[in-house]
Structures are given as C-alpha cells and as structure tokens.
Amino acid sequence: MIRLFHVSKFYGRCSALHDVTFHIDKGEKVILAGPSGAGKTTLLRVIFGAEVPDEGQILVQNRNVARLRGVDIPYLRRTMGFVPQNFQLLPQKTVYDNVVLPLIIQGVKRREARKRVGASLKAVGVEHKQAVRAGALSAGEQQRVCIARAIVNRPVLLLADEPTGNLDEALADEIAALLRTIHAQGTTVLLATHNQRVMAQMQGRVLHLRAGRIVSDSDARAGAA
Amino acid sequence: MIRLFHVSKFYGRCSALHDVTFHIDKGEKVILAGPSGAGKTTLLRVIFGAEVPDEGQILVQNRNVARLRGVDIPYLRRTMGFVPQNFQLLPQKTVYDNVVLPLIIQGVKRREARKRVGASLKAVGVEHKQAVRAGALSAGEQQRVCIARAIVNRPVLLLADEPTGNLDEALADEIAALLRTIHAQGTTVLLATHNQRVMAQMQGRVLHLRAGRIVSDSDARAGAA
C-alpha cells in the first residue's frame, strides 16, 4: 500500500524527514508517534502528495507519488481520506456542503450522497450541526467534520493527523473506536497522534518518529491484519 | 478581576452561553472544563472583548467589557494574554517578530524587549526556532509560540484556550508547570482544557461548562489564592 525508500525532506538547516524507509501493507493499522516537530505532519503530507521529498522514492498504491504529474494527483487523492491537523474546512459552506463535496467531485448520485453524508456525520456525532456554517463551529466540532469528510468516500487509505487534539476523552475514545471500525471494514489507517490513550485503544503497529528519523517500529509483521 | 452576571450568547437557535454567572478574584487559577461545543471558547472570547454577549454584564478589571468603546479595547487587551485555540500567528513573520509584537505595541525598549522574548521562547522550548517563519512551524511549535506571545508582556490576566491540544504528554506537563509558575508570579490564570492530566496538574478551581451552562464549580472560596 505505502512504501517509502530513503525519503528525506529538508527545510533549510532543519531536516523534517531524514532517510525514512518503511512500508505499510494493505489493511494495516499504523500509529505514527513522536514529539512535537518530529516530522509526523511532513511524513503524512509527503505520502499525500502535498509535499515533494528532496530525496527518496514513495510508492502509494504502486504509484510513484513524487513523480506523479500535477493533473494525476487529484485522482490518487480520491482514493484516500486525509484529516489535516489544522482542520481545513470551507468556512462559508454548511457542514453538509463541506462533507458532500468529495462525493460531488467523484460524481456520486445525489440520493446516495445524502445517505453517506448523514452516516458519516452521525459517526462523528455532529449530525445536529448539518446546516450550520463550518466556520461557526467550535474547534472540536470542526475536527470531527474533517473526519467525516475524510471517511465519506470510503477511502482505501485513511491518513489522520492528530484527529483528537481538540476533543475530550470521551469523544477521543469514540473517534478511536470509529477508526477501528473503518479499519475493520478494510481501510488501511495511518494515524499520527500524541495521545497515549488513543494509541493504546487503537492497538496497532506503532512507528516512532524523532527529529525526522524512525527510532522504533513495533514490528511490521505483528501489526499486519 | 472577572465578574460575569447572567451572560448569554446565542447563535441562531444554538445558545453558546446561557445565563452564566461567576466571578474570579485576582490571583486565582481557574480551569474551564467541558465537552466539545460546551461554550468554552465563546466564554473566553466574551471576556476578551472579542465577542459581545446578547445578555448580561461582564466586568474585567472593573471595566464593563460589553459596553467598552472599540478604541478602548486595545488598551484593556494589553493587560491580558490570550492563547487562542487556533493559534493565530502572522505566518510571514519570524517567531521572534511574532512574539516581540505586543512589546513593540506597548513601546517597550528594544534591549528589554529582546531579553523578554528570549525568556518567553525558552520557557516554551522553541528558542531554537526564533528566526523561522511562523507559518513554517509544526502545529505544536505554533501552539507554544502563541503561549510565549501571551506571556511576554507579563499580563495581569492570562486566558488560554486549549494550549496543549497539539502537544505530547511531556510537553503538556511542561506547559502546565509554566502556567503554574506564571500564576505563582501573580498572574490570574483562566485555562480552558479537555486534558484530564493538565487539569490534575494545575491543581486549581474547576468550572464545568456543558451546553452553555455552568454545571459545577469546585467552590469559589477554596480555589482563591
């Protein structure tokens, strides 16, 4: 599913990623851990094709992301879900319109789309805010809408960057359970988080990142589904 | 220091704050708890003069914030520090320039300003990123820079909205310790957080908010310094 070979990314003197090599099989459930500034977000963005690495190769679903032409990236992304750390929603649009957008882009029928959006919003517990402007939501609500948007198109691969940072324990537990369910339905999950509790609940393989390097990997074989 | 009388704030049918009454004395250390969407951010913004309540009165340092003229608000704000939940920094400016800005606004001498900015950045552990564009920082780093900016002008009152949402446990502990130190130096602290661990470490009075109402207050007297 995901293969990184000696990937490095430098910002001036700071190396956000340094010679990172690992692979994640289809159906795995991987937790990306590490302190603030370790390079977790950079790693996810590189996999998502939002950042081009300075060195190394990345294969995602057998496509060389770093070499992909700009026009092909959207099609690759449609098979992925991404929950950004700084929850990017269109603030002027309603929650419903935000979540339905990936389905419109993929040309899903209206009735089917409505059903799926409803289910997604319900799963993250913000179905009562469907008609509210996304910009008016509280931080935790926005975070959950982003999760709903990422899972609405039933992605093959879900990348989530600190999806519980603005959620209380009860909600974080719910989100962890949701991610486990989605994983059980066949989606490969890569989750970057600080939250020890979420890590424990996810019961997945843990990749430890520190200063751009992988310092530990709780055995690739053990975590494979 | 802060007195709220029957404060309500409505957004359409949703009441973000509903008949909230409490007061916080000078030198107190208060934790604002409550689930996502409870109204914590709204409450802090109302106290900060960034949102006008629909009902009720708010006194901050004996000034009626809701009635304050637009031109007077900046002067009140200069006595407060605010750590917003969505860490708002000027992305094009360096970390140093972001943190020094409140001091420039208040006309602090250059040498003194440099000393204070250095100390603030060191306290939150991002002094090595001084010369980096704020927009280039990782989420956790940005959050810490916001904390540094809020404490650099030695505020009388510090309002912090979920300042550890993007930090790992070790760093969250450090920030909690920092807030305790600042409180010990005489600053009144009002901290909104979900994080049970931070709450426990802060050892302060806890105000519980749920759906815009105060549902519990761990005794105003006990928490007074």
Added chain:
Amino acid sequence: MMRAWYLVREALTNLRVYRGSVAIGIVTTAFALACFGVFLLLYLNLHNLAGSLQRGIDVVVYLNPDAPEQTVAEVRRRLREEPAAVTVSVVSKAQALREFRDAFPDDALFLGEMGDNPLPVSFVVTVSPGFQTPESVSAFAERVEGFPGVAHVRYHQDWIDTLALVVSYFEFGAVVIGVILAVATVTIVGNTVHLSLQARREEIEILRLIGATGRFIAVPHVIEGAMLGAVGGGLALALLKGAFEFLRFELYASGWFDGLERILTFFPDPVSLLLVLAGMALGCGGSVFSIMGLIKTRQG
C-alpha cells in the same frame, strides 16, 4: 449531473458571498470599458464626419466669359456623358454675380460700380462616390479642362488632400490610443479578478485536498468571471448610451452646429453586443489566467 449543477450553483454562490469583490470587479470593468467605449465612439463619429465632409466634392467648370450659348450647351452635354458626374447644374452669369455678392460682400462693393457683368457661366458637377478619390477627381478635371470653351476647372484638391492626410493621421493616432486603452482595460480588469481570487487561495487549497481537479476548481470562477464581465460590459454600454443621448440633446438644444446632432451616431447594435461580449471575454480571460496561476503554483 450533480456535478454540473454544483459548478453553476457554486458560481452563483460566489457572486453572492463575494459580492463586495464582485461589485468592485463589475464597476472596474464598466469604467475601463466605458473609457474605451468613449474613445471608440469619438473615433466612429469623427470618422463619419470626415467621411461626410469628403463626400461633398464638387468640381466647378468655368467657361470663357464670352462663350456663346452653343458652347454652353455642348459642354453641358459632354459633362452629362461623363461617368464620374452625377449631377450637373448651370450657374448663369446673373446667378454668379448674386453668389459673388453674397460670398464676398466687401469685395462686391466695387462690382456694382462696374458696367458689365464680368463673371463667366459655370457648371457645378457633383462627383459620383466611386470617383471620389483624389486621383480620379484630378483625372476627371484634367479631361474636362480639354473641352472646347472651358477656361478653367476648379476643385478643392488641396483641401481634399489635406483632409485625407488628417484622416489618416487621425486614424493612426486612434489606433495607438485605442491599443493603449485596450491594454489598460485588459490589465485593470485582469488585475481586479486576480486580486479577488487571491482572497480565495485557501478555498482552492482545500478543494485540492479532497481530490478536486484543476478544471473542477476553475469552472465556477470562470463562469463567475464571465457573468461579472458581461454585467460590467452592459453597465458600460448603459453609461455610454446615457452620456451620448445627453450630449446629443445638449447639442440639439444649443443649435450652434446645426445638423451635427443628426450626424452623430451611437454604435450599431452588433458593436454594442460586441462591447458586452468583450466584457464577458475580459472577465472570463482574467479568471482563467488568474486561476491557472493559482492552481499551477503548488503541488499541495
């Protein structure tokens, strides 16, 4: 289906949400196009005027003062046969004297004192439109000068040449100023669209995040730009028409250049339509250009 509907609805929503920027864009487009339009109108009317002046070319054929009736009739017949001559009218000796008195009242003072009428018979020949170039007129005049009994042929050769030169210079200047104004219009409108799109950078970034293609992102903006430009063009047209009618009425009321207000013409309908289409094209083009810049710059 849902996608097409989304793209149109999105354009309409943008027009509403960003109505500030949109209004600015419309007003800017309108002003820029109106500036260009004022110039075009000026050019069109001066061109018409020059044309109508040039059309009134008469050739005057003077006979010898002592030419007998028979020669007069002969010259008249030969002139009538000329393909270049449309109308031929005779000015008799008495008529010539009257006209001379009217034209030169000062110099005519002494004519009254002269015994005999010294003025010759003449013919005024109107030249047909096909022969109104300076070359044809002078060829015609030379031929007529060879007729027996003809003393002299007069036509405003200098005047015609000067007018032609003035018109050609004017046209040169017009093209230069027109190009400058057109460039200015395109630049200003393009920039307005560009700036108003800048504010939507984040929006575009988010759309890319969820797998939208460049085309999907661009289409609503291009539709929006086209609508904006068309409205701006229409507004410009309305402004021009209003100003034009006002001016024409003022001219009519003042009466100082009688008949000028009848010569003045507004754009013919196709040109009016073209102005609106130009606004539309400008808005569209500005959008495409700006959005391409925004889409292409980042892989994110």
Added chain:
Amino acid sequence: MMRAWYLVREALTNLRVYRGSVAIGIVTTAFALACFGVFLLLYLNLHNLAGSLQRGIDVVVYLNPDAPEQTVAEVRRRLREEPAAVTVSVVSKAQALREFRDAFPDDALFLGEMGDNPLPVSFVVTVSPGFQTPESVSAFAERVEGFPGVAHVRYHQDWIDTLALVVSYFEFGAVVIGVILAVATVTIVGNTVHLSLQARREEIEILRLIGATGRFIAVPHVIEGAMLGAVGGGLALALLKGAFEFLRFELYASGWFDGLERILTFFPDPVSLLLVLAGMALGCGGSVFSIMGLIKTRQG
C-alpha cells in the same frame, strides 16, 4: 522610537511580501492616471491652440475708393491713437490688387480685364490682447466706422463668436469627461487597494488580538499606499512623457502641419509634480478608506 521604526519597516516589508498585489496596484494607478493624463494633455494643447488662433484677430478698415491722400493720413493718425490698436499697417491700392489676385485666382481672371484698379486703400489693425473679447472688438470697430473717409470695417465677428462658442463647448465637454475619468481613476485605484487589503484581513485580526490600536494597524498600510501611489504616478508621468515625445517627433518628421510640433507643450513642471502627488493622494486615500472599513467592522 522602536514603534515608529517598526511602522516604517512594516510598510517596506509589506511592499516586499505583497509585491504581487503592490505591482498590480502600481500598474493600475499608472494606467488610470495615464488615461486621465492623456486627456489632460489633449485638453491643454487644444486649449493652447484655440488660444493662439484667437490671438490673431485683425480688424481691416476699408477707406472710400476715392479717398485722397490727406484722408488716408488722417485715418492712420487716429487709428494710431486708439488704445486697442497695437500695429497699424497700410495696404495700398496696388497691394490690394495683388492680394486679391493671390486669394481668388479664379475670380481674378476678369479683374485684369477691367481698366482701372477698383480696390480701395485699407488698414490692417492688430488688436491688443486686452481688447480681444468679442465685445471690445465690435465697440472698436463701430467707433472706427464713424471716422470720416472710412467706407467699411471688417473683422471676423462670426468667426470669433463661433470659435468662442466652440471653445466653451469644448471646455464643458472637457470638464464632463475629465470628471468621469477622475471618478474612474479614483474608483479603480481605491478598489485595487481595497482588494489587496482584503487578503490581509487575518493579519489585522491577529494584530487586534494582541492589543494593537486601529492607528497602529493602519499606519503601515497608509505609508505603503502613499509609496505605491507615488510610484504609480511617476510611472504614468514617464509613460505620458514618452508617448508625447514620440508623437511630437512623428509630427515633426511628417511635417504635414508645419509648426504644430512647436505649439505642442507637455505639462509644466508643477502640473507634473501634481500628477505624482495625485497618485500619492490616491494611494493614501484608498488605503485609509479601506483600512478604516476593515478596522471598524468587527469588535473582535
């Protein structure tokens, strides 16, 4: 101290960071001001031309054809005493005949056949600038007509009146078009500044968050606007000067209207300076206006 320095540095930083928007602003200002400037230049030169045409007013005094030498001398003396007359020159009978032949070659054909020269002696009087209004000229002419021996006084009353009317209409039109162009310029520049400030909304929000007053937020933007406008004005001036010199050279080279290139004048220096200052004022004004809107709208 640190604060003042910060505000200036901030303006310079903004110019650099937002160089895209700044360049757009400069180009837009330059184009808008150049459009206005082209018009102003056209107006200035046509006004000059009209003035120089109007200045050449001559009054021609015809004596009776049979007036004796003595009368001629007497009239000449009295004309010289008139305060309105600057120069008085005599046209003798022989000279008059020559001039008539030159002016009307066709009509002069028959003059040669007349025995005696019927043309009278005349005086050409140049009117002093102080008396060049239509009223003064006609009062002067009436007085002179009463002199003994004077047959007739001719001056281009109609022509003067028409010219005055044309000039006044032209000035009316000029003011109207000038106002329209000025409004367009202000609108376009103001809008450009407004749109480029829109992109900095968040920045302003953040500054308010840390206790910045409206003035503190506004000053760098106003400085920036002033610089942008001044550069735009300078660019417009350079464009105009370049186009003007090019046109003058072309006119000179073509030689079709001899001496016109000497009548053509560019703006005098104070007006040039004013154009740059106008750009500065526009940029400044646009910034103040926009930033006030942004600062006032939200308490946050």
